[in-house]
Amino acid sequence: MKLSVEQVGKRFGDRRILQDVNLTVRENEFVCILGHSGCGKSTLLNMVAGYLFPDEGQIRVDGVPIEGPSKARGMVFQDHALFPWCTVIENISFGPEVQGMPKKKAREAAQSFLSLVGLESYANHYPAELSGGMKQRVGIARALASSPDILLMDEPFGALDILTRDMMQRELRRIYEKLRPTILFVTHSISEAVYLADRVVVMKHGEIADIFEIGIAHPRTYESPGFGEAMARIERVLMKDEEEALA
Structure with a gap:
């Protein structure tokens, strides 16, 4: 575009x-x-x-x-803006789910973007358990998950x-x-x-x-x-x- x-x-x-x-x-x-x-x-x-x-x-x-x-138009902020009460996979799948994607399919899409940023083993962690760089990777994955x-x-x-x-x-x-x-x-x-x-x-x-x-x-x-x-x-x-x- x-x-x-x-x-x-x-x-x-x-x-x-x-x-x-x-x-x-x-x-x-x-x-x-x-x-x-x-x-x-x-x-x-x-x-x-x-x-x-x-x-x-x-x-x-x-x-x-x-x-x-x-x-x-996806947005990535300096402070990552992750939901602290949601796991990493829940943060990434949030956008696709809100847009109407079935939950199972949204989680599968989120997992693929999590793998893209190299954090597939952190799917069930919470933001407070991640380093600053890892949080930003999740923020990028979340933005990309909405394609x-x-x-x-x-x-x-x-x-x-x-x-x-x-x-x-x-x-x-x-x-x-x-x-x-x-x-x-x-x-x-x-x-x-x-x-x-x-x-x-x-x-x-x-x-x-x-x-x-x-x-x-x-x-x-x-x-x-x-x-x-x-x-x-x-x-x-x-x-x-x-x-x-x-x-």
């Missing part, structure tokens, strides 16, 4: 959060939205999810305006330690290569964006400052030719205003 963001603006009271945002995300593309805290990237993601609505402009999927949440065309991820690895974060980045790329959903991934980490994305959208002050095609073949590592150069180009855009202010 093609996602189109067309001249979108958003205010909260007197504060302008987004202004004249235009972006097209192609089907099966992995796009990272990168920027400092407060630049509007999470607000944009929440509008794509259908949790918020633009004050100006429109967001469309295959030409159809977004009018609210949809199972076609979304677009997967939205709001800094899902931001609260993890560096080693777990690196592992989760590799896991996400592996899952993406297998299922090929369209992914819109919000982050404030330049290295994470360059490692994961086909394109990196840099946001500043509620606007898109630049868009970078990464163009580095996968499997991609921090030592891949061009990786450091891509990071440097993005950093220059992010730091331009700060450098001018200090000049």
